[in-house]
Amino acid sequence: MTLKTHEKKRIEIMIEAAALHRIIEVLDRFGVTGYTVLPALAGRGMSGDWQRDDAFGDTARIVSVVCITDPSKEEDVLLATKDIVERYIGIVSVCDVKVLRSEHF
Amino acid sequence: MTLKTHEKKRIEIMIEAAALHRIIEVLDRFGVTGYTVLPALAGRGMSGDWQRDDAFGDTARIVSVVCITDPSKEEDVLLATKDIVERYIGIVSVCDVKVLRSEHF
Amino acid sequence: MTLKTHEKKRIEIMIEAAALHRIIEVLDRFGVTGYTVLPALAGRGMSGDWQRDDAFGDTARIVSVVCITDPSKEEDVLLATKDIVERYIGIVSVCDVKVLRSEHF
Amino acid sequence: MLEIAQQNLISPMVLFFALGLFASFVRSDLSIPEAIAKTMALYLMMAIGFKGGVELSGSGLSATLFAVLIAGAVLSALLPVIGFGLLRATSGLSRVDAAAVAAHYGSISIVTFVAATQALATAGLEYDGYMIAVAAVMESPAIMMALLLAKRANEASPTDGQGTHIGREIFFNSSVLMLTGAFLIGYITGKPGLETIAPFIVDPFRGVLCLFLLDMGLIAARGLRSGLGKLSMPVLLYGLYMPLVGAGAGAGAAMLIGLSAGSAALLITLSASASYIAVPAALRLALPEATPSIYLTLSLGITFPFNLAIGIPLYIWLAEVLT
Amino acid sequence: MLEIAQQNLISPMVLFFALGLFASFVRSDLSIPEAIAKTMALYLMMAIGFKGGVELSGSGLSATLFAVLIAGAVLSALLPVIGFGLLRATSGLSRVDAAAVAAHYGSISIVTFVAATQALATAGLEYDGYMIAVAAVMESPAIMMALLLAKRANEASPTDGQGTHIGREIFFNSSVLMLTGAFLIGYITGKPGLETIAPFIVDPFRGVLCLFLLDMGLIAARGLRSGLGKLSMPVLLYGLYMPLVGAGAGAGAAMLIGLSAGSAALLITLSASASYIAVPAALRLALPEATPSIYLTLSLGITFPFNLAIGIPLYIWLAEVLT
Amino acid sequence: MLEIAQQNLISPMVLFFALGLFASFVRSDLSIPEAIAKTMALYLMMAIGFKGGVELSGSGLSATLFAVLIAGAVLSALLPVIGFGLLRATSGLSRVDAAAVAAHYGSISIVTFVAATQALATAGLEYDGYMIAVAAVMESPAIMMALLLAKRANEASPTDGQGTHIGREIFFNSSVLMLTGAFLIGYITGKPGLETIAPFIVDPFRGVLCLFLLDMGLIAARGLRSGLGKLSMPVLLYGLYMPLVGAGAGAGAAMLIGLSAGSAALLITLSASASYIAVPAALRLALPEATPSIYLTLSLGITFPFNLAIGIPLYIWLAEVLT
Ligand SMILES: Nc1ncnc2c1ncn2[C@@H]1O[C@H](COP(=O)(O)O)[C@@H](O)[C@H]1O
Ligand SMILES: Nc1ncnc2c1ncn2[C@@H]1O[C@H](COP(=O)(O)O)[C@@H](O)[C@H]1O
Ligand SMILES: Nc1ncnc2c1ncn2[C@@H]1O[C@H](COP(=O)(O)O)[C@@H](O)[C@H]1O
């Protein structure tokens, strides 16, 4: 491929909505420039299963935070979010992605 | 990176909502510990295009099932979901991810 | 793994809803067979932050377009979407995925 | 008859449906959020069910009631057989697709039913409350019959442990449950119950129906745009003549039982109408091999507008002539 | 008392709740979209708040008003202490879980409150508008008290800069804000204000409540299905006797202050009811170590249906006997 | 004038807007789901459009009607030119941003319009039904004019095959379509049509407006919080004086045509109001180089609250004085 691309990390954090602001505080703290929050409908994990239309308020609702960031920030972000997903309900995973406009991330 | 991470697989299944319970039965059957279902708004594929606000009931609505699981379960899950997405409407793909808490998946 | 899989690219485009049809025109133009549009709830980027329930119309709402396609189409699609995300608001990233039914993509 | 037809065509209901069609054809971004559309559908069923139950609690049970319930179940089960035969004879549809389409026409469209009750009110005709129970009864038998019809082609496949899921989808789907549940609650609480919630389920009913039909117009037009090209002429015609076949059967049953004009018009409408909510959902699960674009385009794009604009006045007129 | 109980059990409200339970137990796909459920909850608080404010603007401020506001705050803060003690003594719940559960029973369920006002209307009893202010006042103290109770076990952990977030969640959560805000607006605009929006907040109120309770039934049943097995018998029993403990305390306070029968019934109901919206949301943030399935199953699955079906008539009867 | 202003400030509408502002400033989690907000906006346009059409069907077409429709279109096209000139002269905004902001003030805010009709009702003034058609007519010309104004700066870029999309967005956007469509349906079905759906579109109208304005308050406050700092003083002031410029122009046109006080007040309000739904959506597509935070903060954060609290009583007073 002749197009110049840059290696970044795509961090995906599934977290209960009530603790979303804590994740965002972490992303802020480490100077992550962008993120997107996607809603979820239902799910299952160690703490049981849930369904959006059957739950009340934020108690059990999960959202997915997608954050594409520079590999240099990966470790910091992972460590800090790990603390949160351990205390609240959630999981974190990372995969490799390529982007075109490196300066944007 | 000094942080200890573990290799897992992120299986993403786009499936019509009517057949979601079949996918979940498969995940259950193979002891997959967790998954998250995300809603979709619109899409296109071999069977034509669809839009959430223009459709009725579950007929043509697609949801995305994200499941992070151990590589050892990848093949079983893929084979079983393939049967379903072939009979109903949907697609499956897999990518490599890293996680911190291996025991959680 | 004994199962025959095929290497594809998963292109993920976060784009403001108002410009979604432009992205889809690009996907059409290059013969991409399928895509799925996921809604987002909130986010932050170079152009500031936004929240779905606090915004009006399509102005600032972001959607995520996921498109699994053949590596041969990657470059064309990336170049064309780059133009759009630069003019409108959005980002693009690509990761490697595997699928079972190659002919479906 | 022309007068009813004219009144019907310039009713706010039909005009809002037309607005929806128009908006979709000019590709406006007008759309009703899915959550709202779903809730309006539940609301319409809650309201119509409750009112039916209250009516019945006033009039009490009767032999006619049981006769018409049985007639409804039989119509729902038999119309798919007729429709299946017609489709197999005239169109090139596969066994599975023909069975799926036929199921829709055996079952009913609650929105068409509701529109007919409104047209009856405009025409000054009364109907019996139990007709709503008939609507509920007619939802499901058609689905089972279609599964039987499709089975011969499809011996080996489905169910594999899916039986309970499909059974639930057929008998406890949200339409049937809301309609029957609200009907029973209306029956139990009667007039006093109705009075407490009338400002919610009676007064704004027609207005909500207008908004709902706007959405139906949007969806029907989209169905037409994308699906019409894929239907062969015999299939397309089926969407126009099958309602009349159903209407004929319903009219016969109504005469046999000796229903009043209003109730007869509703039984005819139910027989003539085609499902586009409950049946597609159930079939998608039970008969995934059938092609949704065929049955949806037909029932929602062709038959629903036909019934709304032309069918309903015709059925009312028929009922008045025959009773 | 039996008459009130019977009227209550066959009210559309309770029957729609039962329909929701039933639908969930037969695993129907019936569901109310989250956006609608949330809006209905806001609507109920807007309506009840506004009406309360209007009432108060008619009757004016009084010593009784302040007495009952204070009583409400005290009950909300003290009931968790009692509940905490009972739970620690009888069940094996951890300090944190016991505090979390106790918080729910100190706080209030606005839907139970609303259902009680409807039952009062049916029973022909009047209540004072300021009782809605009491409801608002009782929402939050229980949460703070529970945090104190849990603290001892949990010295090191929470808050770390979360204080403001949690404070907002406790005092400016959407329930409290909508209730208090609408109350103030009702108080300011008075009867003339009410007239302009009565067709929205007064007339359809009961109907909306029915639809809302249908959803509550669906959710409560799901909670029961998934959570019941995880509760030990003493915890389960707490969900049944704690409302009665609360009712007793509320009744005592009502007698001390000398409330009218209607207002007393509402104070008793508030004390007896358990939160399942505001408190879970606040605790999830402030006390994530507590197990949601315990407190949600208990307050929504056990106590809410108990109050709706049996508690409310009992509390009205109690109020009538005592005043 | 002071009396109208005072009545306006303590109307439930304005107070619920203030509640929304407050909730956002204390960072409460109060929010109205997007699906509901969107549906309420459609509802308001459906209701106001329908009632306007019914009014017109009663009064019939007249020369004044055409005069005011033309006046509306001219105002909508010319005000952006004036606004653009003012912005370019006083603020440092780029050509594109200035054109985008100007477009918003040429177009109209239907919610401001609706609030004005409510204030007229309170003040006991009548207005002509066709004013709603004027509102619909004024939505779009401003957008086209702004595109022309921006063009000179931006010769090379946009459209490239986007013409039809943008055209649709300008003429068939959901606001225009719902307003015009409901207007026509109201015109066709007239009073009898209105009677059938009045309990949906007339009676609860003000209550829905209150809930909608609560949401507007939440959104406006958020806009202010995040966008205010980015606006220079001249731009900020534009949000306060441009409504008055528009009001002046509208008042002139109203006097020329010889409108009644009520209708004049509405024409003035339309000219003074700034769009924050249709125009942002269209411009985002047609002029993506313009900065949304500038025009949104200005029209929704500054001008909308200004009109709601101060402008409307002022415009009514102006109309009464001038006619
Ligand atoms: N392996 C997984 N793959 C995808 N989503 C998961 C997985 N595990 C957990 N989740 C999501 O994260 C939520 C909380 O997980 P847990 O903390 O394990 O209960 C679940 O309800 C799921 O929505
Ligand atoms: N290549 C693709 N990339 C992303 N989503 C796809 C793709 N192909 C299909 N889909 C999604 O899966 C649904 C069903 O696909 P199909 O079975 O090909 O009709 C489509 O409507 C899309 O929402
Ligand atoms: N690094 C990122 N990771 C994930 N989403 C992003 C990122 N940057 C931007 N976005 C999303 O794309 C939108 C537009 O980005 P921007 O053009 O940078 O303002 C943001 O509001 C986010 O929703």
Ligand code: NA
């Ligand atoms: Na039928």
Ligand code: NA
């Ligand atoms: Na309590």
Ligand code: NA
């Ligand atoms: Na204007």
